[in-house]
Amino acid sequence: MNSLTLNPIARVEGTVHLPGSKSISNRVLLLAALAKGETRITNLLDSDDIRHMLTALKQLGVSYQLSADRTECLVNGLAGFFKSAEPVELFLGNAGTAMRPLTAALAASEVTAHLKGEPRMYERPIGHLVEALQQWQADIDYEKEPGFPPLTIRGQTLPGGVARVNGSISSQFLTALLMIAPMLENDSTIEIVGELVSKPYIDITLALMARFGVSVQNDRYQRFTIRGQQRYQSPGTILVEGDASSASYFLAAAAIRGGTVKVTGIGRHAVQGDIHFADALEKMGADVDWGDDFIQVTRNELHGIDMDFNAIPDAAMTIATTALFAKGPTCIRNVYNWRVKETDRLAAMATELKKVGALVEEGQDYLTITPPAKLQHASIATYDDHRMAMCFSLVALSDTPVTIEDPECTRKTFPNYFTLFQSLSS
Ligand SMILES: O=C(O)C1=C[C@@H](OP(=O)(O)O)[C@@H](O)[C@H](O)C1
Numbered sequence: 001m002n003s004l005t006l007n008p009i010a011r012v013e014g015t016v017h018l019p020g021s022k023s024i025s026n027r028v029l030l031l032a033a034l035a036k037g038e039t040r041i042t043n044l045l046d047s048d049d050i051r052h053m054l055t056a057l058k059q060l061g062v063s064y065q066l067s068a069d070r071t072e073c074l075v076n077g078l079a080g081f082f083k084s085a086e087p088v089e090l091f092l093g094n095a096g097t098a099m100r101p102l103t104a105a106l107a108a109s110e111v112t113a114h115l116k117g118e119p120r121m122y123e124r125p126i127g128h129l130v131e132a133l134q135q136w137q138a139d140i141d142y143e144k145e146p147g148f149p150p151l152t153i154r155g156q157t158l159p160g161g162v163a164r165v166n167g168s169i170s171s172q173f174l175t176a177l178l179m180i181a182p183m184l185e186n187d188s189t190i191e192i193v194g195e196l197v198s199k200p201y202i203d204i205t206l207a208l209m210a211r212f213g214v215s216v217q218n219d220r221y222q223r224f225t226i227r228g229q230q231r232y233q234s235p236g237t238i239l240v241e242g243d244a245s246s247a248s249y250f251l252a253a254a255a256i257r258g259g260t261v262k263v264t265g266i267g268r269h270a271v272q273g274d275i276h277f278a279d280a281l282e283k284m285g286a287d288v289d290w291g292d293d294f295i296q297v298t299r300n301e302l303h304g305i306d307m308d309f310n311a312i313p314d315a316a317m318t319i320a321t322t323a324l325f326a327k328g329p330t331c332i333r334n335v336y337n338w339r340v341k342e343t344d345r346l347a348a349m350a351t352e353l354k355k356v357g358a359l360v361e362e363g364q365d366y367l368t369i370t371p372p373a374k375l376q377h378a379s380i381a382t383y384d385d386h387r388m389a390m391c392f393s394l395v396a397l398s399d400t401p402v403t404i405e406d407p408e409c410t411r412k413t414f415p416n417y418f419t420l421f422q423s424l425s426s
Pocket residue numbers: 022023024096097169170171172175197198201313314337
């Protein structure tokens with residue numbers, strides 16, 4: 001397996017034009033496929049997660065044209081669910097944003113589908129979604145372990161109605177239900193059991209559904225009401241915001257070793273919750289400026305913080321390595337579902353932070369990080385987790401190098417991350 005050693009970086013400065021948001025790219029692709037009319041998507045992300053969605057859509061009979069650099073896509077909508085006389089087998093890698101919404105869409109389509117993925121996908125729970133879909137009479141079987149992919153889905157017309165979904169592990173289950181609900185036979189009410197996690201991702205879902213002409217009544221994130229027998233309408237052209245989670249590494253780098261770094265493609269009105277990573281950096285002491293289409297961070301003295309990060313679980317990982325450069329301990333709270341993402345991120349973070357010399361307390365749903373007086377050179381295992389690789393690049397912003405094992409794992413969401421990161425060195 002390849003590894004990459006980053007030499008110490010004394011200072012960062014510059015501007016990064018962000019690639020499109022993963023969360024928005026995969027939602028827009030699916031909505032455009034189901035909608036009436038042609039949708040031109042611009043600033044689409046090109047990464048493994050999006051390629052899996054694109055390949056699946058093609059297998060399901062959706063036609064689209066991609067530009068040569070794959071950042072623009074013209075999708076011819078089906079004006080309804082998928083249809084296929086032949087069974088299909090879809091490989092969705094480890095893309096939660098493909099697996100969960102497609103499970104729901106296929107359950108309501110005239111298709112028999114086998115949903116496969118990478119080994120880690122078979123350890124990521126999907127039972128809460130399947131149980132909710134079964135309340136709408138979906139016919140879904142687990143091919144191996146109950147509660148986990150791979151799945152066999154025998155799609156059929158679903159009536160909709162009342163469904164209760166457990167929201168305590170992943171918001172993607174609710175996103176999946178919301179996206180299909182308007183196209184079902186009857187009006188639907190989705191009730192959340194337990195406390196819903198990762199709420200801002202539901203705001204992304206609702207905002208994009210609205211762009212495709214469908215409104216949802218959101219009652220305090222506990223109950224959602226959706227009219228049935230609707231059809232998504234193409235908005236014509238839709239621009240994908242820059243990826244706010246991907247922005248976190250550059251903004252953190254500026255907070256640690258700026259100079260100033262500006263990211264463009266997101267700004268104060270962005271729909272992604274992860275833009276509030278910049279507020280966390282500000283709380284740690286960094287200087288932050290916002291524009292309509294940029295966020296900019298300048299270095300200042302950093303101190304540890306103690307914060308609930310449930311709303312921004314992906315960007316919160318970047319706080320864990322930023323904490324290595326702050327005065328005093330940092331506590332990242334309420335991130336239990338880190339354990340069911342690309343790897344068990346609480347365990348992985350704790351193990352790797354200790355390798356560079358930090359003192360770490362790993363709780364069931366929190367991490368406390370006390371930085372060492374001096375960082376140690378270490379070879380960082382990345383667990384096939386793009387965010388582990390990207391977060392640990394920040395260690396190089398010290399007088400110690402860092403070795404990242406399997407840096408190519410960033411291809412899940414950010415294939416050219418290391419090139420861009422190193423281009424900021426000044
Ligand atoms: O809906 C989405 O686009 C996502 C929701 C979040 O997952 P959970 O809701 O499982 O926390 C996030 O971690 C993931 O990267 C993308």
